[in-house]
Amino acid sequence: MSESTSPTDRFDPDAGREVVSRARQAIEDAVTADGESTPSLDPPSDRLRVIRGSFVTIKRGGRLRGCIGRPAPDEPLGTVVVDAAVDAALHDPRVSAVKPDELGNVTVSVSVLSEPEPLPTTDPEHVEVGTHGLIVQRGRARGLLLPQVAVDQDWDAETFLDEACRKAGLSPDVWRGGTVDIERFTGQVFSEARPRGTVVERPLGRPSDAGQRDAGGAQPRTDGGTVREPAVAGEFYADDPDTLRTQLRESFTHEIGPGALADHEGDSRPLALVAPHAGYPYSGPVAAHSYATIAHRSKPETVVVLGPNHRRVGADVAVAPSDRWRTPLGETSVDRGLAQAVVDGADGATFDAVAHETEHSVEVQVPFLQHVLADVSIVPICLGAIGHDRAASLGATLSSAIDRAGRDAIIVASTDLTHYQSHDAAREADRPIREAIEALDTDAIARRVASGHSMCGPWATVAALRAARERGADSGDVLTYATSGDTAGSPGRVVGYCSAAIR
Numbered sequence: 001m002s003e004s005t006s007p008t009d010r011f012d013p014d015a016g017r018e019v020v021s022r023a024r025q026a027i028e029d030a031v032t033a034d035g036e037s038t039p040s041l042d043p044p045s046d047r048l049r050v051i052r053g054s055f056v057t058i059k060r061g062g063r064l065r066g067c068i069g070r071p072a073p074d075e076p077l078g079t080v081v082v083d084a085a086v087d088a089a090l091h092d093p094r095v096s097a098v099k100p101d102e103l104g105n106v107t108v109s110v111s112v113l114s115e116p117e118p119l120p121t122t123d124p125e126h127v128e129v130g131t132h133g134l135i136v137q138r139g140r141a142r143g144l145l146l147p148q149v150a151v152d153q154d155w156d157a158e159t160f161l162d163e164a165c166r167k168a169g170l171s172p173d174v175w176r177g178g179t180v181d182i183e184r185f186t187g188q189v190f191s192e193a194r195p196r197g198t199v200v201e202r203p204l205g206r207p208s209d210a211g212q213r214d215a216g217g218a219q220p221r222t223d224g225g226t227v228r229e230p231a232v233a234g235e236f237y238a239d240d241p242d243t244l245r246t247q248l249r250e251s252f253t254h255e256i257g258p259g260a261l262a263d264h265e266g267d268s269r270p271l272a273l274v275a276p277h278a279g280y281p282y283s284g285p286v287a288a289h290s291y292a293t294i295a296h297r298s299k300p301e302t303v304v305v306l307g308p309n310h311r312r313v314g315a316d317v318a319v320a321p322s323d324r325w326r327t328p329l330g331e332t333s334v335d336r337g338l339a340q341a342v343v344d345g346a347d348g349a350t351f352d353a354v355a356h357e358t359e360h361s362v363e364v365q366v367p368f369l370q371h372v373l374a375d376v377s378i379v380p381i382c383l384g385a386i387g388h389d390r391a392a393s394l395g396a397t398l399s400s401a402i403d404r405a406g407r408d409a410i411i412v413a414s415t416d417l418t419h420y421q422s423h424d425a426a427r428e429a430d431r432p433i434r435e436a437i438e439a440l441d442t443d444a445i446a447r448r449v450a451s452g453h454s455m456c457g458p459w460a461t462v463a464a465l466r467a468a469r470e471r472g473a474d475s476g477d478v479l480t481y482a483t484s485g486d487t488a489g490s491p492g493r494v495v496g497y498c499s500a501a502i503r
Contacts, residue, residue, distance in 0.1 A: 016190035023085040044078025053113035056084040068090040078222040111190030116183035124157035132184040134164040143168030252286035258292040269297040272411040272468035276497035281488040289479040289499035302335040306460035307361030307414035312354025316384030321351035337379040341401035355382040388446035391459035395466025413464035415457025417496030423485040429494040468502040
């Protein structure tokens with residue numbers, strides 16, 4: 001008999017494996033049966049006979065291939081997940097139906113939801129990012145966002161509420177007036193670590209060093225195959241090669257940008273760069289200033305790209321294990337020799353595909369490198385909340401690893417600055433960070449972060465500055481500063497961006 005569960009009940013690893021396996025089988029049966037919508041599966045076990053909402057998400061290389069859910073079902077989870085899986089594969093109106101030849105290249109994840117409960121008040125303090133999902137409703141208008149969406153998009157609670165209202169087709173700030181019904185819910189996300197692979201539970205909102213665990217308790221394999229597919233093409237930047245090239249050129253020629261690449265010559269090549277990582281319409285013109293400093297100069301063999309782990313999954317010093325990274329502009333080789341030297345020498349560093357799978361902070365730098373340097377190789381490294389001392393140690397290790405490997409290399413620190421303040425407040429809050437970058441003062445960056453500054457890549461920046469200093473740098477040059485209000489967003493709630501060259 002079906003039964004309801006309380007909002008705090010959690011699924012165990014066996015249930016997580018079973019629910020994903022059931023969704024996968026339903027998808028494969030339906031897709032290979034030319035649209036058959038009622039796949040024949042064995043009856044679910046007792047653990048899936050509970051009444052729970054669920055969403056099934058299908059992705060290929062990080063790109064959405066379908067996501068459909070049943071947040072408030074009246075049937076058992078074992079039945080609901082099959083229906084949602086088939087609809088996600090065949091009937092999501094936002095994307096084309098999954099084709100049989102894609103089945104070996106897509107990952108399947110299932111979000112198991114708690115029973116929704118009313119938000120006590122409209123105070124954002126009642127919404128915990130990384131724990132709660134939201135349902136906003138007024139009349140027939142209704143919008144739902146899963147807990148992982150706020151984590152993936154790096155939203156605070158207010159922005160999460162805004163976007164839930166927007167999803168319902170309402171004004172983003174309508175929740176402030178108390179004229180909509182808002183419910184919150186929790187969820188667990190069980191996902192294939194790779195197509196048809198090990199099922200892992202994604203640790204939403206947990207510290208980055210918690211890792212991502214196999215649903216049976218063991219660490220998942222992290223060999224990641226040979227090519228890391230783009231995760232945010234079509235979101236942060238264009239997924240069409242010609243459109244992307246235009247985006248990149250316009251980042252340089254934008255009124256905030258540095259000007260056309262052909263006009264840049266002169267200064268010595270930097271040892272390290274700082275560049276932002278938002279969508280190109282927002283931060284592209286600022287990032288272009290950094291990349292202009294390495295155009296038309298002696299080309300490095302390798303670029304080490306350090307970025308923060310926004311999703312808090314995987315290892316806390318995660319070196320990409322793949323052989324190549326693909327973007328719409330083509331493939332860029334990973335310098336496996338230097339990557340191995342980093343893993344061998346850095347405290348806690350490991351090859352880990354999970355941290356990189358859907359992370360954007362490193363990925364958005366790669367098209368810029370392809371545009372400016374063509375066939376340069378990269379070492380992508382994703383960092384969790386490792387703190388100042390480990391970041392500085394990583395920087396020193398990077399410097400010595402570059403020397404031992406005999407590489408001509410530069411380092412890119414991928415970071416945005418203040419999040420979600422007014423334009424004027426952001427400029428003032430970010431001034432000490434810019435000054436610290438210019439002085440190569442990593443302790444000052446750590447102090448600002450400890451006092452509440454919302455810079456998302458402080459440890460990537462600390463590691464890059466320390467590595468550059470070890471290699472002879474004595475100052476930083478902040479090339480430009482702007483906020484999203486200067487480029488493509490509202491001045492009321494902005495993100496700050498700076499570009500810098502370290503020499």
